[in-house]
Amino acid sequence: MTELGGQPVVFRAVAIAAGLLVTAILVAARRLKRDVELEDAEALLRAEFDGDDPSSERRP
Amino acid sequence: MSLVDDLFDFIGPRPVAAEERSRSRVLLLSAFAALCALVLAAVWGIAAGSSLRHLAIGNALTVPVLLMASSAAALPAGVVVFRMTVPGARGSHLVLGHAGATFGAALVLALLAPLVALFQYSSAWAGPAVALGSAVVGVLVGVLLLVRGLKKLSPDLDSRRKITAPAIVLCVLQLVALLQLAAIAPHVMPQRSVLGRGIDALSPASSTP
Numbered sequence: 001m002t003e004l005g006g007q008p009v010v011f012r013a014v015a016i017a018a019g020l021l022v023t024a025i026l027v028a029a030r031r032l033k034r035d036v037e038l039e040d041a042e043a044l045l046r047a048e049f050d051g052d053d054p055s056s057e058r059r060p
Numbered sequence: 061m062s063l064v065d066d067l068f069d070f071i072g073p074r075p076v077a078a079e080e081r082s083r084s085r086v087l088l089l090s091a092f093a094a095l096c097a098l099v100l101a102a103v104w105g106i107a108a109g110s111s112l113r114h115l116a117i118g119n120a121l122t123v124p125v126l127l128m129a130s131s132a133a134a135l136p137a138g139v140v141v142f143r144m145t146v147p148g149a150r151g152s153h154l155v156l157g158h159a160g161a162t163f164g165a166a167l168v169l170a171l172l173a174p175l176v177a178l179f180q181y182s183s184a185w186a187g188p189a190v191a192l193g194s195a196v197v198g199v200l201v202g203v204l205l206l207v208r209g210l211k212k213l214s215p216d217l218d219s220r221r222k223i224t225a226p227a228i229v230l231c232v233l234q235l236v237a238l239l240q241l242a243a244i245a246p247h248v249m250p251q252r253s254v255l256g257r258g259i260d261a262l263s264p265a266s267s268t269p
Contacts, residue, residue, distance in 0.1 A: 019125075
């Protein structure tokens with residue numbers, strides 16, 4: 001197997017791919033967090049508008 | 061409720077109202093579980109290589125890479141089988157089941173890490189056995205949590221029966237990928253173990269790469 005700096009090249013490629021994947025997950029998580037916050041705010045507004053208890057609407 | 065509470069609720073025995081969760085919330089929880097699992101796996105990696113400093117530092121990267129790459133290899137096929145076998149299945153549910161199980165397994169590894177570090181540091185004979193034993197316990201816990209998580213996310217009894225196929229596909233693919241990736245990865249322990257030799261360990265004239 002080809003060696004590069006003491007590590008197999010294949011594993012180095014796998015490590016880079018995994019790093020990119022983790023970065024993608026981090027970016028996606030930030031966007032998802034924003035989406036969830038928007039959903040929560042929307043649920044809160046809807047509950048207030050309907051005159052229900054917001055906490056019970058938000059988390060049954 | 062925080063993501064940590066949500067995650068422990070999901071891997072715990074309490075039933076969860078999965079169908080009331082939005083897709084964004086399910087995927088956010090999955091991403092959080094996966095990222096936490098990587099950190100916890102790094103802790104176990106450091107413990108497993110604690111007999112040699114350079115090994116411990118390398119393992120902080122190697123073990124999370126093994127976990128991430130094997131998950132990436134197994135999850136797409138698992139999602140396809142899940143969608144094809146379980147009626148009304150949502151791919152995000154399998155992703156959450158898998159991420160929760162991975163988190164649980166990595167948590168077990170991290171909790172056993174002090175014991176692994178102690179044995180690796182003090183005994184060349186028992187150290188690798190304890191480290192391998194902890195890895196096997198982690199895998200078993202992961203499989204059990206995957207089954208429990210998928211059962212929780214299934215709305216009816218029929219779906220619960222049908223999760224067997226995707227669960228088996230996911231577990232087998234991830235284990236096979238993990239074992240073979242371990243064979244091309246740098247040593248996690250001072251000596252390469254049977255589990256670190258990949259498919260070559262099965263051949264009569266097994267050779268270390």
